[in-house]
Amino acid sequence: MRADQLPYSSLFSGSRATEVNLPFEKSVQLSLERAKAIVQSYAFQIEDVLETPSAALWNMHIDPIMLIDGGAATYASIQVNLTAGTLSEYLKGQPYLRKTIEDILAFRVLAHYCLTEVGHGLDAINMETVALALPEGGFDLHTPSESAAKMMPPTSPIGMPSVAIVFAKLQGDKQNYGIRPFVVPLSDGSKLFHGIRTRVLPMRGGSAPVNHSLTYFNHVKLPQSALLGPMNSLPPGAEAERQNFLAVIWRAATGALALGGMGISALERAAYIAGRYSQHRMIGSVANPSPIIQFRTQHTPVLVALAQAMVSKEFWKFSIRMFTDPSVEHRVKHAYAAVFKATVIHHSQTANLELSERLGARGLFQFSDIVSQYNVVRGISIAEGDILGLCIRLVSELLLGRYSLLPSTNPSSLLARHESGVFSELKDLLKQADHHRGDTFNRFILPQCERMVRAIGHRMAFDAAVSAGLDSRVTDLYLASAMKQDAAWYILGAHLTLTDQYIQEDRAIQAALPYLNEWLEATDVGPYVQNPVLSPQHWQSFVEKLPVHEAPRVRASVDFFPARL
Ligand SMILES: Cc1cc2nc3c(=O)[nH]c(=O)nc-3n(C[C@H](O)[C@H](O)[C@H](O)COP(=O)(O)OP(=O)(O)OC[C@H]3O[C@@H](n4cnc5c(N)ncnc54)[C@H](O)[C@@H]3O)c2cc1C
Known part of the structure; x- marks a missing residue:
């Protein structure tokens, strides 16, 4: 079946309301079947x-089918990108x-990617799992402590043969081999x-x-053939270990960009659901009803999410171009993936939260999709590179000048000025910091990092959209x-008072409002x-x-409220 036919198939078109009540194992089975169908x-x-993946890998991740079932998306992405992708690097x-x-x-086998451990998440480089090279050849793979248990990969049996790429410290011959993947x-x-x-976690x-x-x-x-890559030792020093680690987990960088792409369809779905609800939800007397979409507070988040989705699509194309450009070095490719993921996931989570609230009580229920989408995207924001x-x-x-990203194509735009303004602020702070791992850096720069990256992302997204002639x-x-x-920055950095900014926003909304229905239609996410x-x-x-709970049709024989005599 073609991917665009999936939403009409019985596997995907069942009742979301009923699915919410499925027992754990049945729900997991359903997600697995859906993952198989998607892949x-x-x-x-x-x-x-x-x-350098083909368009198919990127397209699967922005396909809105991935957000019908976040469980299915998890299996599908691990299967195609993390495991098949990692293995393909060693095929030659x-x-x-x-x-x-x-x-x-072909999804004949379920694949897992066992990297992070209970005691080592963001610092997985310090993992404890060991693969000891045996004198007769092959390896002894061992979890030496409770904190070395691999955490999160859905490895408990669910009816399909499974295989994993397991990362472990390779030891033997008193040599340092660093962390290596094993099949x-x-x-x-x-x-x-x-x-x-x-x-199994709850x-x-x-x-x-x-x-x-x-x-x-x-x-x-494990046999010798389980080791991915040659068994060569690393040069001494922590930097060699770090470089080796970043190389062996490279598909997590691809995953950061690919999973970030799911933020685009999340924006479209949230806008569509809240937009359609607001168009038919009436207030006022029965004789003279009017839809809640008329309110500024209702149509603004819908329009903003739609505009962000359209701009993010151009940003996505730009980011893929940079990520797949052979002349760009790996850490810079990873930087583009990080900027995209941090920016677009932030857009989509802001929209998911606000638009689920705009559904009133219905927004609380998983069947209305946006609130569960918020939880799915929360997982995405952590997996394959915590934002x-x-x-x-x-x-x-x-800040340390190790590399730089492409400069703005509209350097006089407000967003480009904002980006360089925030960067200068941080550079000034850095001058006062003793060391980039020191106390001042920790206290003043760490809390600004997401803001800085989003400033870069907003500028890049805007530039990409302008270049595409949006x-x-x-x-x-x-x-x-x-x-x-970042309204405060624009007051000081661009001399725009808050009132100036409100007027600018109001004009943009007024201009977009007549197109709300057209933009909703253009998302094509209805199915x-x-x-x-x-x-x-x-x-x-x-x-x-x-x-249904209903009183019996025949009159009850017991009178609960006997008349007073
Ligand atoms: C949906 C989902 C699926 C996953 N699937 C897989 C999988 O298939 N395979 C796999 O191996 N793993 C998987 N993971 C695990 C994922 O890789 C880890 O959750 C992630 O690396 C973060 O590790 P942690 O959860 O232990 O967080 P921690 O390392 O405990 O970090 C928690 C928080 O501490 C802070 N923090 C930590 N270190 C620093 C630092 N140096 N500086 C500043 N702040 C810091 C940050 O706020 C961070 O968010 C999955 C996770 C999710 C959410």
């Missing part, structure tokens, strides 16, 4: 997931990996293989459940929404958000399926 609909070949030197990669891409078969679908143990809550687990290895014997961690690293490197109604509204995030709040008809068919 198979893209018919991935190895060429699609190489270090280890051609026997082809069969495993093909099985993963480890995990289960036949019902039982884990010898020496492997998992514990439901995250608020979104489709995933069987996130803790995974332990008890002296699991705060990415921002701290990027700003530190930019309608000025869209870019003006994007500009106003970005300025609102992906068929939930009860979308229209009175959707609501009615939802109500008809709710469990």
